[in-house]
Amino acid sequence: MFELDLRSRSPMYEQLVEKIKDLIINNVLKPDEQLPAVRVLASELTINPNTIQKAYRELEHRGYIYSVPGKGSFVKPAVAGDHDARLRALENELLRIISEMLYLGAYPADIITRIQTHLFKDEGGQPDD
Amino acid sequence: MFELDLRSRSPMYEQLVEKIKDLIINNVLKPDEQLPAVRVLASELTINPNTIQKAYRELEHRGYIYSVPGKGSFVKPAVAGDHDARLRALENELLRIISEMLYLGAYPADIITRIQTHLFKDEGGQPDD
DNA sequence: CAACTGTACTACGCATGCTAGTACATACAA
DNA sequence: TTGTATGTACTAGCATGCGTAGTACAGTTG
Known part of the structure; x- marks a missing residue:
């Protein structure tokens, strides 16, 4: 496993x-x-x-x-508000990574596209088990 | 410093x-x-x-x-293609973080908005030093 | 030359990761 | 109750890595 x-x-x-x-x-x-x-x-x-x-x-x-x-x-089932600090930390990490990707030459539009694809890929789908 | x-x-x-x-x-x-x-x-x-x-x-x-x-x-001045593997790793990290944010209850539209704000905040601006 | 730079190396103390082994309390079924 | 599963809590020892201290050497600059 x-x-x-x-x-x-x-x-x-x-x-x-x-x-x-x-x-x-x-x-x-x-x-x-x-x-x-x-x-x-x-x-x-x-x-x-x-x-x-x-x-x-x-x-x-x-x-x-x-x-x-x-x-x-x-x-443990996720509880709303239980991971609040964690969520803020993740957001900082997220923006930091994007900054580095920009520095390395990634295109903003490209980044957005990939993220959107990722965000909506599970809509109505089943997890591949 | x-x-x-x-x-x-x-x-x-x-x-x-x-x-x-x-x-x-x-x-x-x-x-x-x-x-x-x-x-x-x-x-x-x-x-x-x-x-x-x-x-x-x-x-x-x-x-x-x-x-x-x-x-x-x-x-060292950034050279295009020099950080290719790094860029791929960053993209994986990015999607992993977004997955976790979703699990913790973040809204997709909210995530996109914050990222877009971040992507375009430096357009024509100066770094606050 | 002197004074700055990066680089390389050894040695020591200390913290931590991991293992091995033992032990105890709880839950559950025979 | 007994047996076996579970999580949990220790101790002890070993290996590795971090950080420090000290020394040394090579290249650059004035």
């Missing part, structure tokens, strides 16, 4: 956080769906359970999952 | 790279403009010259500056 790059400079638990977060925000992992157990995922990835737990702890802290001792870890 | 966050998890040299890159892509630092000398900047920031040199080396490797032994380090 997941793949890690052992040679990356960023730590494995951080990669895990990003991968799982991506699956959540792209609705591949549905709300309240159960995530792989700490030990199971650790076994699959042949890494230490502590590393998985660290990733889950981080995801819980960021509001993307919730964990119940004895039951498991689950995708 | 620069400010560093000693408490950040990301290393100082990496922060420096980002800050300087931002100044370059926002045209605060002009092409062929000389950057502060390694030892000078180190003294100003009260950090080690090696850390500055590491940041400069990284910036040179990424194609944002060039260094000439005995003379100094300078802003």
Whole structure:
């Protein structure tokens, strides 16, 4: 289900956080769906359970999952207003990236077009599973 | 000229790279403009010259500056096609961020509007220095 | 020459990522 | 109850990377 790059400079638990977060925000992992157990995922990835737990702890802290001792870890349904600061940070990041793309020679109209395509690509469609 | 966050998890040299890159892509630092000398900047920031040199080396490797032994380090003029891979990576990052914003409840029309404002805000204007 | 530039290298202290191992509490089914 | 699943919390050790300190060398400029 997941793949890690052992040679990356960023730590494995951080990669895990990003991968799982991506699956959540792209609705591949549905709300309240159960995530792989700490030990199971650790076994699959042949890494230490502590590393998985660290990733889950981080995801819980960021509001993307919730964990119940004895039951498991689950995708947390998005709550409006719960990620307000995060949303502002993302907007800053977005504009920063666009600035850099402009500097590198990208055309404004081109950027807009790609974004619009991306924004409306899921309208009425099914996720390819 | 620069400010560093000693408490950040990301290393100082990496922060420096980002800050300087931002100044370059926002045209605060002009092409062929000389950057502060390694030892000078180190003294100003009260950090080690090696850390500055590491940041400069990284910036040179990424194609944002060039260094000439005995003379100094300078802003490298942007060359079309020179940052092609970087541009593709930025586009991926851009779409990834938008996906997350949508997941967090942002409105597509709102996102487009903000981007357009950003794209055309510099038309005929001056950078606020 | 002197004084500036970038560059290269070693050594040390320290923080962090990751692993290994152990342990405990809860949930659930036999 | 027992067994097995779950998450969680520790300790300990090792490797890596960051940052500092210090030294040294080469090219540029006056």
